[in-house]
Amino acid sequence: MNAPIAANAAIATTGLTKRFGDFTAVDDVTLEVPEGAVMGLLGPNGAGKTTLIRMLLGLLTPSAGGGRVLGHDLLTESEAIRRKAGYMSQRFSLYDDLTVDENLTFYGRVYGLKRGPLRERIDELLAWSGLEHMRRAPAGQVGGGLRQRLAFACAILHRPPLLLLDEPTSGVDPVSRRKFWDLIYGLSDTGTTVLVTTHYMDEAEYCDRLGMILAGRLVAHGTPAELRAVHAGGGSLDRVFINLAGRPLSPSPAPQ
Numbered sequence: 001m002n003a004p005i006a007a008n009a010a011i012a013t014t015g016l017t018k019r020f021g022d023f024t025a026v027d028d029v030t031l032e033v034p035e036g037a038v039m040g041l042l043g044p045n046g047a048g049k050t051t052l053i054r055m056l057l058g059l060l061t062p063s064a065g066g067g068r069v070l071g072h073d074l075l076t077e078s079e080a081i082r083r084k085a086g087y088m089s090q091r092f093s094l095y096d097d098l099t100v101d102e103n104l105t106f107y108g109r110v111y112g113l114k115r116g117p118l119r120e121r122i123d124e125l126l127a128w129s130g131l132e133h134m135r136r137a138p139a140g141q142v143g144g145g146l147r148q149r150l151a152f153a154c155a156i157l158h159r160p161p162l163l164l165l166d167e168p169t170s171g172v173d174p175v176s177r178r179k180f181w182d183l184i185y186g187l188s189d190t191g192t193t194v195l196v197t198t199h200y201m202d203e204a205e206y207c208d209r210l211g212m213i214l215a216g217r218l219v220a221h222g223t224p225a226e227l228r229a230v231h232a233g234g235g236s237l238d239r240v241f242i243n244l245a246g247r248p249l250s251p252s253p254a255p256q
């Protein structure tokens with residue numbers, strides 16, 4: 001926990017805290033995400049995952065503590081962080097009456113991409129995410145896993161070196177979740193750092209690093225192997241969570 005912050009950390013926080021009145025939603029979180037890692041933040045609903053991500057992006061001001069994201073101070077340089085990072089919020093907004101293509105065009109313009117390069121990028125992302133056949137469909141008619149993939153494509157139009165995904169797979173069937181993780185790996189292979197929150201325990205296995213968050217506190221973090229060794233005597237990640245929290249995180253949904 002007290003190791004010095006690595007020079008190549010994409011995210012490094014110290015004592016990050018958010019209080020709403022008397023209630024502490026994020027409590028003294030010291031966290032490091034190395035460049036290029038896929039880091040999972042696991043915790044039940046209300047644990048503070050979204051609040052933590054929103055502080056990293058400067059969308060919420062910390063009550064205490066601070067840190068750096070992509071080399072920028074999150075207290076004073078949050079605009080630069082928001083410009084560089086990709087963010088898929090828990091309730092991502094797509095424009096249902098615009099087509100898939102138009103949604104991507106809209107977000108590309110928001111990121112300041114020029115028309116020609118944006119067209120190329122959209123074609124590339126539609127093919128990559130398996131949405132090519134839906135490009136002229138209104139986003140409102142795109143359901144389930146495909147909708148998530150569209151939101152994901154919107155978040156990475158500007159090739160962000162860091163991507164923050166807040167429960168990107170919640171409410172999606174297991175097959176679509178698996179496909180979504182393939183996209184995350186594909187992005188990670190190109191060097192992108194990914195911080196992803198989830199309350200699905202099976203997804204923990206897909207991460208290079210994990211942080212377990214309970215009632216605002218980061219109660220454990222490390223590689224899956226480290227967590228298994230330290231907190232479960234080499235047992236499963238489910239066991240790690242039960243040992244830390246006293247109960248399972250969430251039952252994995254049955255395959256469909």
Ligand SMILES: Nc1ncnc2c1ncn2[C@@H]1O[C@H](COP(=O)(O)OP(=O)(O)O)[C@@H](O)[C@H]1O
Nearest residue numbers: 020023025043044045046047048049050051052
């Ligand atoms: N703006 C707010 N005002 C008061 N309480 C909040 C606010 N935002 C979040 N909370 C509370 O903080 C806790 C953590 O919320 P959140 O970060 O959304 O958790 P998670 O994303 O892990 O489900 C919850 O108890 C939530 O009700």
Ligand SMILES: [Mg+2]
Nearest residue numbers: 049050051090
């Ligand atoms: Mg949340």
